[in-house]
Amino acid sequence: MKNKLLVFACAMALVGLSFTSCKEKTDFDAIVDQISEKTLKGYFSGAEMFGDEMKVRIVQFNFKDDGVVERTVMAEGNCVYEAPQKTVYASWALGDFYDGNAGRYIELYPAEGQPLRLRFFNGGLAEDGQPFAVDKNDKVADLASTDTTVLGHKWYGNDTVYYKIDTVVDVVKYDTVWTKKPRRDPETGEIVKDSTGHTIYDRVVKSITERIVPTKMKWPIAPKTIDIRRIELYRDPVTLENTGKWYMMQKAFDINEKRELTPTLDTTATFDFHWAYIVYTSTAYFVVKAVPDDGKDVQFFEINYDFRLPSVTVEKQLLKIEK
Numbered sequence: 001m002k003n004k005l006l007v008f009a010c011a012m013a014l015v016g017l018s019f020t021s022c023k024e025k026t027d028f029d030a031i032v033d034q035i036s037e038k039t040l041k042g043y044f045s046g047a048e049m050f051g052d053e054m055k056v057r058i059v060q061f062n063f064k065d066d067g068v069v070e071r072t073v074m075a076e077g078n079c080v081y082e083a084p085q086k087t088v089y090a091s092w093a094l095g096d097f098y099d100g101n102a103g104r105y106i107e108l109y110p111a112e113g114q115p116l117r118l119r120f121f122n123g124g125l126a127e128d129g130q131p132f133a134v135d136k137n138d139k140v141a142d143l144a145s146t147d148t149t150v151l152g153h154k155w156y157g158n159d160t161v162y163y164k165i166d167t168v169v170d171v172v173k174y175d176t177v178w179t180k181k182p183r184r185d186p187e188t189g190e191i192v193k194d195s196t197g198h199t200i201y202d203r204v205v206k207s208i209t210e211r212i213v214p215t216k217m218k219w220p221i222a223p224k225t226i227d228i229r230r231i232e233l234y235r236d237p238v239t240l241e242n243t244g245k246w247y248m249m250q251k252a253f254d255i256n257e258k259r260e261l262t263p264t265l266d267t268t269a270t271f272d273f274h275w276a277y278i279v280y281t282s283t284a285y286f287v288v289k290a291v292p293d294d295g296k297d298v299q300f301f302e303i304n305y306d307f308r309l310p311s312v313t314v315e316k317q318l319l320k321i322e323k
Helices: 002-039 139-149
Strands: 042-048 055-063 069-077 080-089 091-098 103-109 116-121 124-126 154-158 161-182 201-235 242-255 261-282 285-292 299-306 311-314 317-321
Touching: 042 124, 042 139, 055 139, 069 139, 069 261, 139 261, 154 311, 201 261, 201 311, 201 317, 242 285
Parallel strands: 055 261
Antiparallel strands: 042 055, 042 261, 055 069, 069 080, 091 103, 103 116, 116 124, 154 201, 154 317, 161 201, 201 242, 242 261, 261 285, 285 299, 299 311, 311 317
16 A cells, blocks of 8 residues: 555656646746846947948947837048937847857837847847947947047156165154144134133144154166157047057166166157057947058057046056146
């Protein structure tokens, strides 16, 4: 009897597992849809240069909470400006999976006309002939901000490192003695008192004494390395011509016991160029393609912008605005 009950219990358990398995599969499909719909909120934007063209193209999609999707395209470059063109799609829907579930189609539906099919994979949206839109920011607004904050300045950095020796230097220090005196009314000259009748006092300097303090420190005696860089980017508001200037000086020295310097590196690079953004990620990071006017090799400047200082970092060197 016990064996029959055991067999019956096992059979029921298997039936239960089969139903549970089917339920899990159904829930998994629902979860995939939910994750995709939750993921597709806000901005998806991309910007890049194609081939040798001296302009950066931007495409971005803004998935709003009410289901509306705004698609904006624009381009900017040397003597180029294609104003933002916005298309509004009334709704969107998840489509089929493709490439072995590696990606999924997204359909954007306008109020009238044909829908636009996108491919969603690796966290971004792909549209034929456009940059891959994966960044979660409004590049159209960011690009205008970068043009305002970065262009038109001389960004300068001087990273000079010195040979130093231990020495004792006389440092002037000041000892201040403070006292207090009654506050007086500036018009009547009478002593000012508070509401309880107590005299109000102001803290004032009684005396300042100067003293010399011998201080041990590292004293610079000669340059070890000199690294000076300057970059300038301009955009003519009328012709839209993008021009720039680059200057870099690098020197290095060895030093002997007599403190005589021997140069080991001495390079200087300076040239004017025309430029365009080749990659634009955000106000904080972009890459500039520079075509020198003297016909030399094309240069690429990777630039990080920090609005707090403000400053730009070019080739790992921090450059600030030269006054």
